[in-house]
Amino acid sequence: MKNTEDKMESKECRMKNRNRNVGTTFQTKLIYILAAIFFSLAANAQCAMCRAALAGDSNVKKAEAVNNGIVYLMVIPYLLVAIIGVLIYRMYQSKKKKAE
Structure with missing residues (x-):
C-alpha cells in the first residue's frame, strides 16, 4: 500500500514540475522571439558593396x-x-x- 502511495506522490510531483516548466519555457520563448524581432529590424537586405555596384x-x-x-x-x-x-x-x- 505504501509503495503505491509513493508512486502517486512522485507522479503528482512530476505533474507539478511539468506545469511549472511550461510557464517558464513559454516565457523564455517569448523573450527569444521578441529579441529576434527587435534586433533584426536594423539588418539591411544587401551588403554595401552589392548596393553600390547595383545602384543606378x-x-x-x-x-x-x-x-x-x-x-x-x-x-x-x-x-x-x-x-x-x-x-x-x-x-x-x-x-x-x-x-x-
Missing part, C-alpha cells in the same frame, strides 16, 4: 543577375528538404504496408 539605372542587367543568383541559392535548400521529406514519407508508408 545603367546596371539593370547586373541587378537582374544578382536577383536570379539569390533565387537560385534560395531554392536549392528548399528542394533538398522537400526531397528528404518525400523519401521519409515513402519510407513510413512502406513500413505501414509491411505491418498490415
Whole structure:
C-alpha cells in the first residue's frame, strides 16, 4: 500500500514540475522571439558593396543577375528538404504496408 502511495506522490510531483516548466519555457520563448524581432529590424537586405555596384539605372542587367543568383541559392535548400521529406514519407508508408 505504501509503495503505491509513493508512486502517486512522485507522479503528482512530476505533474507539478511539468506545469511549472511550461510557464517558464513559454516565457523564455517569448523573450527569444521578441529579441529576434527587435534586433533584426536594423539588418539591411544587401551588403554595401552589392548596393553600390547595383545602384543606378545603367546596371539593370547586373541587378537582374544578382536577383536570379539569390533565387537560385534560395531554392536549392528548399528542394533538398522537400526531397528528404518525400523519401521519409515513402519510407513510413512502406513500413505501414509491411505491418498490415
